[in-house]
Amino acid sequence: MSPSPSPRRPRLSAEQRREDVLAAALREFSQKGLHGGSTVAIAADAGLSQPNLFRLFATKKELFPFPLRPPPLAVGGDGPGDHG
Template identity: 45%
Template sequence: MLVIFSKFLNLENEKQQRILNAALKEFARKGYDDASTIEIAKEAGISKGLLFHYFHTKRQLFLYLYDYSMKIIKTEYFDLININERDLFTKLRQVLLLKIELIHKLPWVFQFSAITTYTSSEEVRNDLESKKQEMESMGYEKIFENIDESKFQKRVDIEKTKNIIFWAIGGFANKIIEETKGSELTELDYDGMLEEFDAYLEILKKWAYTQ
């Protein structure tokens, strides 16, 4: 893989980041099929020919971006989740704060990852399938690792309850991503987002935990 992208990897870091950020933004806003390599090149300040000198095809660029963004999400999001926090809902709030912090730092990474989750493009769908399953599994394990299950109500099936909570927070994340599609992520109302998330967490907590 590194050999394929050696010309790109030999670029100075500033130029690499301009190209990666331009591509992430274009794919995140428009999806795979509608994204324009002309617009990516223009945003990055290079010619389309030079873009394809580094990445021979649009598909190759997209898959490189996927691996790049998943590596960032792993090291700067999943690996920072506090596994010593045993209260599930405290941990979930911390997880959202980590996500917001990463969005501020690298605005288009999460929206790009959402696009890859729901893309129906025949050109890349099969390539992404196993990669997506691996990332979802990692997220589930990190969130529920070491939680105190004694807090759950005795009447509930704990594994099913954990699944429902995982799907619910995933649904909230997808809702936010859909509502903010095409927006400048650095200008979003993060306080309002956190307030809404807290309200959902409170409902889930009352349902799942012994009062």
């Protein structure tokens, strides 16, 4: 008997894959910093190979600033400081 194939993960959009990589980068860099963080660990955490990670982000430094940016401010009148 041959072993059964492993179940396939659903295919993610490029945008979702980038979000997964950035979330993994945030976890890795917040613990180990830029120089201590590993792209192999980031790729594994995000569920892809290191070569595929580098197809999305050309360098390790490209991964670093994205998770550290503040979230965009919401436009509109529903914020906590709005009174009207």
